[in-house]
Amino acid sequence: MSEDSLINIKINSKEIQVDKNLTVMQACEIAGEEIPRFCYHDKLSIAGNCRMCLVEIEKAPKLVSSCTMPLMDGMSIITNSEKVKAGRKGVMEFLLINHPLDCPICDQGGECDLQDQAMYYGFDKSRYHENKRAVDNKNMGPLVNTIMTRCIHCTRCVRFATEVAGVPEIGMLGRGENAEITTYLEQSITSELSGNVIDLCPVGALTSKPYQFKARPWELKRTDSIDIFDAIGSNIRIDSRAQEILRVTPRANDLINEEWITDKVRFNYDGYYQQRIDQPYIRKNGKLEPVSWPDAIKSLKQKLKQSKPLSVIGDQVDIETGYAVKKFMKNFGENNVECRTDNQAIIHNNIESIRFNTPLTEIENADLIILGGTNPRIEAPIINHKIFKAYNNFAEIFNIGENLDLNYPTHQIGNDLSNLNSEDLQKALKKSKNPLMIIGSGFLSNIQDVKTLKALFEFSYKYKIITEEKNNLNFLTPHASRIGNLLLGNTTNIDCQPLSSINKKDFDIILSFGSEVIANSDFENLFKVYFGHHGDEGALKADIILPTPLYTEKYGTFVNIEGRPQEAKKCHNPIGQAKEEWAILKELSNQLSLPFEIESFEDLRENLSKNYPELLLWNNIISIQKSEISSNNYQIENCKPIYPISNFYMADVISKNSITMAKCVEEILSKPLLEKSA
Amino acid sequence: MSGNHPGLSNNFIRSGEKFEWSKENLNEIKKIISKYPKERKQSAVMPLLYLAQEQNKNWVSIECIETIAETLQMPKIRVTEVASFYSMYNSQPVGKNLIQVCRTSPCWLRGSDKITDTICKETKCGINETSEDNLFTVVEVECLGACSNGPMIQINNDFYEDLDQESTKKIIENIKNNIPNKIGSQKGRKSSENA
Numbered sequence: 001m002s003e004d005s006l007i008n009i010k011i012n013s014k015e016i017q018v019d020k021n022l023t024v025m026q027a028c029e030i031a032g033e034e035i036p037r038f039c040y041h042d043k044l045s046i047a048g049n050c051r052m053c054l055v056e057i058e059k060a061p062k063l064v065s066s067c068t069m070p071l072m073d074g075m076s077i078i079t080n081s082e083k084v085k086a087g088r089k090g091v092m093e094f095l096l097i098n099h100p101l102d103c104p105i106c107d108q109g110g111e112c113d114l115q116d117q118a119m120y121y122g123f124d125k126s127r128y129h130e131n132k133r134a135v136d137n138k139n140m141g142p143l144v145n146t147i148m149t150r151c152i153h154c155t156r157c158v159r160f161a162t163e164v165a166g167v168p169e170i171g172m173l174g175r176g177e178n179a180e181i182t183t184y185l186e187q188s189i190t191s192e193l194s195g196n197v198i199d200l201c202p203v204g205a206l207t208s209k210p211y212q213f214k215a216r217p218w219e220l221k222r223t224d225s226i227d228i229f230d231a232i233g234s235n236i237r238i239d240s241r242a243q244e245i246l247r248v249t250p251r252a253n254d255l256i257n258e259e260w261i262t263d264k265v266r267f268n269y270d271g272y273y274q275q276r277i278d279q280p281y282i283r284k285n286g287k288l289e290p291v292s293w294p295d296a297i298k299s300l301k302q303k304l305k306q307s308k309p310l311s312v313i314g315d316q317v318d319i320e321t322g323y324a325v326k327k328f329m330k331n332f333g334e335n336n337v338e339c340r341t342d343n344q345a346i347i348h349n350n351i352e353s354i355r356f357n358t359p360l361t362e363i364e365n366a367d368l369i370i371l372g373g374t375n376p377r378i379e380a381p382i383i384n385h386k387i388f389k390a391y392n393n394f395a396e397i398f399n400i401g402e403n404l405d406l407n408y409p410t411h412q413i414g415n416d417l418s419n420l421n422s423e424d425l426q427k428a429l430k431k432s433k434n435p436l437m438i439i440g441s442g443f444l445s446n447i448q449d450v451k452t453l454k455a456l457f458e459f460s461y462k463y464k465i466i467t468e469e470k471n472n473l474n475f476l477t478p479h480a481s482r483i484g485n486l487l488l489g490n491t492t493n494i495d496c497q498p499l500s501s502i503n504k505k506d507f508d509i510i511l512s513f514g515s516e517v518i519a520n521s522d523f524e525n526l527f528k529v530y531f532g533h534h535g536d537e538g539a540l541k542a543d544i545i546l547p548t549p550l551y552t553e554k555y556g557t558f559v560n561i562e563g564r565p566q567e568a569k570k571c572h573n574p575i576g577q578a579k580e581e582w583a584i585l586k587e588l589s590n591q592l593s594l595p596f597e598i599e600s601f602e603d604l605r606e607n608l609s610k611n612y613p614e615l616l617l618w619n620n621i622i623s624i625q626k627s628e629i630s631s632n633n634y635q636i637e638n639c640k641p642i643y644p645i646s647n648f649y650m651a652d653v654i655s656k657n658s659i660t661m662a663k664c665v666e667e668i669l670s671k672p673l674l675e676k677s678a
Numbered sequence: 679m680s681g682n683h684p685g686l687s688n689n690f691i692r693s694g695e696k697f698e699w700s701k702e703n704l705n706e707i708k709k710i711i712s713k714y715p716k717e718r719k720q721s722a723v724m725p726l727l728y729l730a731q732e733q734n735k736n737w738v739s740i741e742c743i744e745t746i747a748e749t750l751q752m753p754k755i756r757v758t759e760v761a762s763f764y765s766m767y768n769s770q771p772v773g774k775n776l777i778q779v780c781r782t783s784p785c786w787l788r789g790s791d792k793i794t795d796t797i798c799k800e801t802k803c804g805i806n807e808t809s810e811d812n813l814f815t816v817v818e819v820e821c822l823g824a825c826s827n828g829p830m831i832q833i834n835n836d837f838y839e840d841l842d843q844e845s846t847k848k849i850i851e852n853i854k855n856n857i858p859n860k861i862g863s864q865k866g867r868k869s870s871e872n873a
Contacts, residue, residue, distance in 0.1 A: 162753075168753035168755060168756065169753070169755055170755065171755035171756065171758060171759045172759060173688045173758060173759060173762040173763075174688040174762050174763065175762075175763045178688060180688070183755070184753075184754050184755040184758065185740070
């Protein structure tokens, strides 16, 4: 901040120096004065329609709404005078005139801005004896419950839908006393981020449908965790009571998810308890039969003796488990663990070829964005929001791949990776000052030759996507476990098409840690062991099933696409007889008399941090070695995209078993299609 | 609940018929849009709503809204917001003659209630209703800006001022019998000269 951007102001006769570009409200916050507000929100545009943030400014004839008022040199602001207090009381009284007195049955009760602020700034009783207004409830889809009589018209939801979610579907119809918030023709909101309006709503007008009448906030235990349904690593807070998770809300983290999370992680928690594998099973005469743990371990031990196992690691596996698997599999030889179950291509020993190299906060500063084989809207809605921000900053967006329905227009340039060489794109790239490229697993899982990957780097150097200061060539995987397990080296030394290229004849038994690929016909002749928590395709085909806990039932670390390890904490005990993977592997090692060296979870973490010290330094991005510049004139070969996710609401075993997600598919994905065809 | 604002409700409905701009209106739209900067096409939403209403038998259907949104490349909900904010865009089909009775204080003091009663009786429809023969729709409105000539009504685009029960009755009769009415003051004064 340069000297001349600072101005002197007085707040409650205390002199402070602040940036002149701030508003009065922001200056008051810096000075430590709390200003009540309803419509103002950090991440949204300023509306100034709730009038709750009134302050007195010397020489101004009337009270001024502080959220909309720019600062001026020498301004003297008063926030605690009798006039201000009376003003707030007046505004509060007007807001409550048409607000129903239904706090006892309102889901927002206990965490309601209106309730709290009425307590601090309002009257203690009502002087209003007329009839209150009532408003019909509106349909907003299967996730957001509406009780519109409670609405105070702050328009946060309207601004969120337009500015953040990028789906301008919510609006305020009518005016004055007749004003009502609604979606267009009461259709469901079609955003993947729609659940965030629940947090934004300062009153109980928009609440969570699945959480309706379930609990009061003060009864809930709060557990910090990480979103594992995409690879962004959004910070979440899990609220539970006893052995049941009742809701999931975001934790603010400006470096990653800001204040938003996707609808998938917010609402699929009912799937945590459906179709759970609660005890070990063994296939006998073609039928899966429940057995005891000792029996299961015994028969697995018999199988593992004198055999060559292959391990595959699923898409939602923490690195502690990944490390235990790596350690266990070492006893059976090299190159027998693979986490790239979608055939992702990588350049070995080059972290830059697997991760998202641009800091997530920098995406919005790009002036040209190339999307290659990725649909960020469903693979990483948070990233899509950031691209939308860039679009609003006048960035041009190019898309290589199928025509996608993103929330912003794109220039479509073909359906093949080699279309990168198209003239239109090159012309735009030459003009661009800060270009950015995102290659998704759509292409990565179909690249046949590592030279293509190297050619992408050369292309990026040529067009200044990678320079000395920055690396804007990004790789986007939708799987939360991928980066962490690749950093652990849980992969074979095949660059491209690893899973397809593995010679299945070399192995006779496959251990799947939460991966459904064992259901593929490729593995038909192998003896299949499934470590997992949900009975889906993988478990159905398995010969032995061992129950393991969900990410909410154990401590674990997940590395996000930037290479930032974060801890997901344990919320409650595992369901049924589920045992953590490392404990199962320890037991197996003991039985097989193989070295394992890990006696407890603390041991596991200590051992892990000894070998990979950075992976347990939570919240910091691991150090990245810059890759060398090659200039071999590699060619980008033809490659068509195979998109990893087609249905946002049903992309993994947990979501597939969630009733709420099923409703979303029915009411959001299927309905508009029907209407379009009609 | 209808609230305190007079006029038709905010509930826009579908007409069931496709709405397409007429040729004349397409030309008009071009002219209107050219008044605004290229990237601010949306500014033309209000004049376009008027055009659509004119073309669509004096009311704005959801089809009209969707056509306007498409023409101006803006979200449908934004057009709906504007259309619902102003009471002069009709959200439902109206009769051939939309009668707007001013009920704001000056007209009311001069007896607008009686005028309303007379109109309702003569046209056989209540406030916010359309007569069975589809000839009339009666709505109450706030000030139409002819206060010194109250009580007054507006029928489609014309003002009828200085009314009493007799003259009001006559106006309705004339419409029923297809006889042209005298526009403006019914007492014969020019604009708002001293009575």
